[in-house]
Amino acid sequence: MARPLINVPVKVKRGETFEIKTLISHVMEPGYRFTTTGARLPRDIVTSFWCLYNGVEVFRADLSPAIAANPFVTFFTVATESGTLEFKWTGDNGFSETAVATIAVE
Amino acid sequence: MNRLAPSPHTSGRHVIAAAMMALVLLAVAGSARSDDIPLDQRRSGYADLGRDSKAMQDDDTANPATFWVLDGEVLWNQKASAADRSCADCHGDATVSMKGVAARYPAFSPAHNGPIDLEQRINLCRTEHQQAAPLPFENHDLLALTVYVGRQSRGMPIAEASDERLRPFISRGRDLFTRRQGQINLSCAQCHDDNWGKRVAGALLPQGHPNGYPIYRLEWQGLGSLQRRLRNCLFGLRAELYAFGSSELVALELFLMQRARGMTIETPAVRP
Numbered sequence: 001m002a003r004p005l006i007n008v009p010v011k012v013k014r015g016e017t018f019e020i021k022t023l024i025s026h027v028m029e030p031g032y033r034f035t036t037t038g039a040r041l042p043r044d045i046v047t048s049f050w051c052l053y054n055g056v057e058v059f060r061a062d063l064s065p066a067i068a069a070n071p072f073v074t075f076f077t078v079a080t081e082s083g084t085l086e087f088k089w090t091g092d093n094g095f096s097e098t099a100v101a102t103i104a105v106e
Numbered sequence: 107m108n109r110l111a112p113s114p115h116t117s118g119r120h121v122i123a124a125a126m127m128a129l130v131l132l133a134v135a136g137s138a139r140s141d142d143i144p145l146d147q148r149r150s151g152y153a154d155l156g157r158d159s160k161a162m163q164d165d166d167t168a169n170p171a172t173f174w175v176l177d178g179e180v181l182w183n184q185k186a187s188a189a190d191r192s193c194a195d196c197h198g199d200a201t202v203s204m205k206g207v208a209a210r211y212p213a214f215s216p217a218h219n220g221p222i223d224l225e226q227r228i229n230l231c232r233t234e235h236q237q238a239a240p241l242p243f244e245n246h247d248l249l250a251l252t253v254y255v256g257r258q259s260r261g262m263p264i265a266e267a268s269d270e271r272l273r274p275f276i277s278r279g280r281d282l283f284t285r286r287q288g289q290i291n292l293s294c295a296q297c298h299d300d301n302w303g304k305r306v307a308g309a310l311l312p313q314g315h316p317n318g319y320p321i322y323r324l325e326w327q328g329l330g331s332l333q334r335r336l337r338n339c340l341f342g343l344r345a346e347l348y349a350f351g352s353s354e355l356v357a358l359e360l361f362l363m364q365r366a367r368g369m370t371i372e373t374p375a376v377r378p
Contacts, residue, residue, distance in 0.1 A: 003176070007167035021165070025173040028327075069327035070170035072162075 004099040012079040021074045030065035046091035054083040163376040171322040171374030178254025187238035204258040210265040212360040243350035256373035266367040279361025288345025315366040318375020
């Protein structure tokens with residue numbers, strides 16, 4: 001079952017750079033493996049990840065088959081104003097997951 | 107005594123060959139050590155992790171094992187099968203009732219007339235008190251419940267076995283640990299007591315302490331039990347794998363916990 005874990009500071013000072021950590025549960029099956037009977041395991045990966053800060057895209061990543069299960073993505077952004085951080089993951093087989101975190105800028 | 111030294115060969119022309127063989131084996135074994143690692147020289151596998159893996163274990167939101175812990179918490183409160191009873195209905199709040207439990211398992215079970223590990227204890231609860239089907243080993247739900255219970259003992263020392271009835275099983279575990287096995291013909295102790303800190307091929311030989319199970323193993327891309335890890339080692343030795351839940355694996359688990367007594371529980375640990 002997919003479920004994201006988000007770690008952002010509750011409060012940051014205006015203009016300060018802060019770290020955002022995201023972890024999502026996903027098998028990240030690369031599509032290059034075979035079962036013991038020779039059947040190919042179809043690719044099943046997260047392909048894209050976005051982060052929107054008050055509706056504005058601040059980070060985007062394309063994920064590839066070489067990335068391990070349960071992708072952990074961390075990045076930084078600058079605190080401008082209080083609001084929400086929206087996260088979105090999409091992938092193979094119609095995979096789609098979202099998460100929201102709030103942040104207070106003082 | 108050096109376990110790798112072959113038994114003395116003194117008959118005729120084999121002497122030189124045996125001596126050369128002994129040299130080769132000594133080169134593998136390094137200097138002879140005492141049988142057990144001195145208590146103050148024991149080190150958790152955590153100490154040998156890289157910076158990034160340490161960071162992963164240190165932060166619950168970076169450790170993927172957290173997914174299993176969260177699932178375990180849900181299962182703990184979920185009613186199972188015929189008895190319509192959840193773990194919480196008997197045991198209450200796991201953060202209180204399960205504190206320190208993982209530190210003293212495997213424990214003696216009169217029903218089994220021997221030790222059982224945490225997974226088996228959970229399954230015993232399921233069959234006896236919840237009238238539910240036992241979960242297969244390495245099943246997601248069993249790992250989730252085990253890691254959730256294990257998590258409650260994080261930071262606590264592994265308990266020294268005080269139950270006299272466990273004594274023969276601890277020594278059985280020791281026998282298995284020191285017995286040469288498989289086509290490779292090595293014992294657990296030859297790597298993990300005598301040669302820890304060195305490398306076997308590219309991989310570092312850890313001391314092999316069970317203080318963080320179930321672990322999130324990067325090689326597995328998932329969570330796994332101590333029994334799974336032990337079977338991995340046996341596979342590496344090209345030995346016959348003990349079945350999941352077998353008395354051999356439980357005896358080994360018990361011996362390893364006693365070998366690591368007093369060490370801090372890190373469940374759920376991250377390992378390479």
